[in-house]
Amino acid sequence: MSDAPKQNDWSKPAAMAIPEGGYFKDKIEQGRYGPIFPKTPACYGFSIIAKIIPGREPNFYEYARNIEKAVAGQPDCLAVLKLHYLRWNLFKIKGDNYFQYMGIFDTDFDKYTEDAVAIFAATGLNTVFENLEGFPKDWKTNAPAFIKFVRDHHCPSFLEYGEYPYVSAEEIKKALKLKAAFSDMLDQMQ
Amino acid sequence: MLEFDDIQYILLTRAPAITGRYEFLSFRNAAGGRAWLAAVLETVHSVEQARASVQKDNRWVSVAFTWNGLRALGMDEASLATFPEEFKQGMVARAEMLGDTGANHPQNWVGGLAGPELHALVILFARDTQERQRCEAEHKRLVARCAGVEVLSSLDLEATPPFEYAHDHFGYRDRLSQPVIEGAGEEPTPGSGGPLKPGEFILGYPDEEGVIANSPQPEILARNGSYMAYRCLQEHVGAFRDFLREHGKTPEEQELMAAKLMGRWRSGAPLVLTPDKDDPALGADPQRNNDFNYKQMDPHGYAVPLGSHIRRMNPRDTAANMNRRRMIRRGGTYGPPLPEEAPEDGIERGIAAFIICASLIRQFEFAQNVWVNDRNFHELGNERDPVCGNQDGTLEYKIPKRPIRKKITGLPAFTNVRGGAYFFLPGLKALRYLASLGHAR
Numbered sequence: 168m169s170d171a172p173k174q175n176d177w178s179k180p181a182a183m184a185i186p187e188g189g190y191f192k193d194k195i196e197q198g199r200y201g202p203i204f205p206k207t208p209a210c211y212g213f214s215i216i217a218k219i220i221p222g223r224e225p226n227f228y229e230y231a232r233n234i235e236k237a238v239a240g241q242p243d244c245l246a247v248l249k250l251h252y253l254r255w256n257l258f259k260i261k262g263d264n265y266f267q268y269m270g271i272f273d274t275d276f277d278k279y280t281e282d283a284v285a286i287f288a289a290t291g292l293n294t295v296f297e298n299l300e301g302f303p304k305d306w307k308t309n310a311p312a313f314i315k316f317v318r319d320h321h322c323p324s325f326l327e328y329g330e331y332p333y334v335s336a337e338e339i340k341k342a343l344k345l346k347a348a349f350s351d352m353l354d355q356m357q
Numbered sequence: 358m359l360e361f362d363d364i365q366y367i368l369l370t371r372a373p374a375i376t377g378r379y380e381f382l383s384f385r386n387a388a389g390g391r392a393w394l395a396a397v398l399e400t401v402h403s404v405e406q407a408r409a410s411v412q413k414d415n416r417w418v419s420v421a422f423t424w425n426g427l428r429a430l431g432m433d434e435a436s437l438a439t440f441p442e443e444f445k446q447g448m449v450a451r452a453e454m455l456g457d458t459g460a461n462h463p464q465n466w467v468g469g470l471a472g473p474e475l476h477a478l479v480i481l482f483a484r485d486t487q488e489r490q491r492c493e494a495e496h497k498r499l500v501a502r503c504a505g506v507e508v509l510s511s512l513d514l515e516a517t518p519p520f521e522y523a524h525d526h527f528g529y530r531d532r533l534s535q536p537v538i539e540g541a542g543e544e545p546t547p548g549s550g551g552p553l554k555p556g557e558f559i560l561g562y563p564d565e566e567g568v569i570a571n572s573p574q575p576e577i578l579a580r581n582g583s584y585m586a587y588r589c590l591q592e593h594v595g596a597f598r599d600f601l602r603e604h605g606k607t608p609e610e611q612e613l614m615a616a617k618l619m620g621r622w623r624s625g626a627p628l629v630l631t632p633d634k635d636d637p638a639l640g641a642d643p644q645r646n647n648d649f650n651y652k653q654m655d656p657h658g659y660a661v662p663l664g665s666h667i668r669r670m671n672p673r674d675t676a677a678n679m680n681r682r683r684m685i686r687r688g689g690t691y692g693p694p695l696p697e698e699a700p701e702d703g704i705e706r707g708i709a710a711f712i713i714c715a716s717l718i719r720q721f722e723f724a725q726n727v728w729v730n731d732r733n734f735h736e737l738g739n740e741r742d743p744v745c746g747n748q749d750g751t752l753e754y755k756i757p758k759r760p761i762r763k764k765i766t767g768l769p770a771f772t773n774v775r776g777g778a779y780f781f782l783p784g785l786k787a788l789r790y791l792a793s794l795g796h797a798r
Binding site for chain 1: 443681719
């Protein structure tokens with residue numbers, strides 16, 4: 168099915184109910200590392216939930232400062248991942264600490280997974296995953312193991328909503344650039 | 358230090374051949390398969406041998422196996438399990454992700470390539486047709502001597518004239534952008550990037566991450582081998598020429614349209630360097646014909662459209678981790694050339710090529726899935742590679758142009774996949790090990 172008609176409907180907010188398991192069984196698309204979770208009005212994304220190795224909580228706050236610094240130093244360091252937003256949360260279940268990592272992005276997870284591993288390895292953004300129970304120790308050289316961990320800990324959505332459905336971050340940036348250019352043009356016409 | 362005496366020549370060397378033949382085999386009997394291998398491996402050149410005798414040799418042979426083929430030779434399950442998942446599954450099982458759907462679906466493939474009985478491949482390149490026919494007859498006698506060995510199909514290669522330079526049936530100059538491997542003794546041409554670590558293409562060596570990736574076991578299989586994706590692409594020359602005539606009134610306009618689909622003029626001259634007029638001397642000059650980038654020199658695709666073939670197959674400075682996505686290409690054209698001005702004759706012709714890399718999933722499959730067949734590559738929305746992508750007549754092709762771009766709707770398929778498979782290309786010691794599997798236990 169073409170994405171084009173959907174993308175024309177950006178002005179019409181949309182919600183999508185997703186079956187149990189995260190896939191529409193009659194139209195599962197295969198990626199290189201397995202079936203792809205469907206694109207929704209809120210684009211692609213994942214929600215990884217995993218238990219923290221006890222005593223490692225301070226590392227998460229240090230990680231947050233590292234990410235802030237890395238992005239400030241090189242604003243396009245995550246560009247390849249085609250992101251809209253990322254959110255990181257810590258919470259407790261029965262006294263144990265858990266970590267949640269939610270991302271909204273424009274390509275299915277499979278496409279740029281190896282690039283993500285490379286970015287994490289190169290920028291030191293890895294530290295936070297190494298504090299999770301069950302994370303493969305050889306992840307830097309074993310992309311399939313990294314990918315399996317992420318897939319195993321992904322909790323698929325059962326409902327997603329988009330106020331401007333299916334619009335990519337690139338299109339949003341283009342629209343804002345266009346607005347700025349028009350504004351500049353009007354200034355020049357005065 | 359690369360072990361040139363153990364690496365099959367095809368990985369690092371190109372034979373000066375104008376013809377060749379691929380034979381696809383099945384082993385009904387393990388001992389027969391091993392007897393065939395024991396005989397044929399005597400003709401397989403290492404890189405060292407090929408380099409030493411390239412002037413006097415008239416034929417060059419390579420041998421490779423599917424995962425089913427390794428089992429058919431008698432490899433044990435423990436060893437079979439050490440191969441990567443995508444190789445075990447094979448190209449047919451990966452078809453949807455690769456974009457091999459519709460007309461390109463494996464059910465439409467020919468030559469027995471889509472079935473589990475495909476076990477082995479022997480690649481012959483020959484200096485002339487006479488030598489090819491001599492080798493063909495010799496191989497026929499060998500197969501007849503080996504119990505249970507069957508040739509499923511074969512494909513004869515023929516270079517298309519003029520022979521001075523390699524090109525496909527559409528007329529595009531080929532072999533312009535090949536990666537160079539560190540320690541292989543070649544210098545990259547300007548614009549081709551630095552030499553790449555051997556582990557990107559040859560098993561058992563450090564890759565661009567500085568590590569030696571997991572390799573098949575036992576150890577003798579883990580070194581000096583590689584993986585190959587075979588792709589047989591039929592080229593619809595009549596439809597291609599009709600399309601050029603439909604979209605260009607003059608020969609010059611038609612040439613420009615051909616160039617816009619590829620990203621280079623058919624002479625090989627890159628549109629980035631000469632956007633308005635062909636420059637055959639530039640196209641033929643390896644010191645200049647690959648020396649360009651996109652981010653600085655053509656960010657909007659006014660010269661090379663964002664969805665053109667070369668921009669998808671090698672996005673250069675507009676993709677991350679390019680050094681981990683490179684591939685070596687070998688192969689040639691098959692079928693008779695269609696003379697200029699001749700109408701489509703219905704005879705099949707095309708390209709039959711091998712894409713060689715250390716990781717099929719990270720290199721070949723990534724290129725197919727993310728670059729060739731992703732409709733939304735570079736935010737294009739509704740396009741695939743105009744030359745080798747899966748086209749069903751419903752997609753577009755956009756050519757950026759000031760003030761308004763040209764948008765072609767309903768782009769026809771100029772090529773179709775006629776067959777494909779994943780092969781393991783062992784080193785020479787590993788070939789001898791495979792031939793002796795029966796004796797080892």
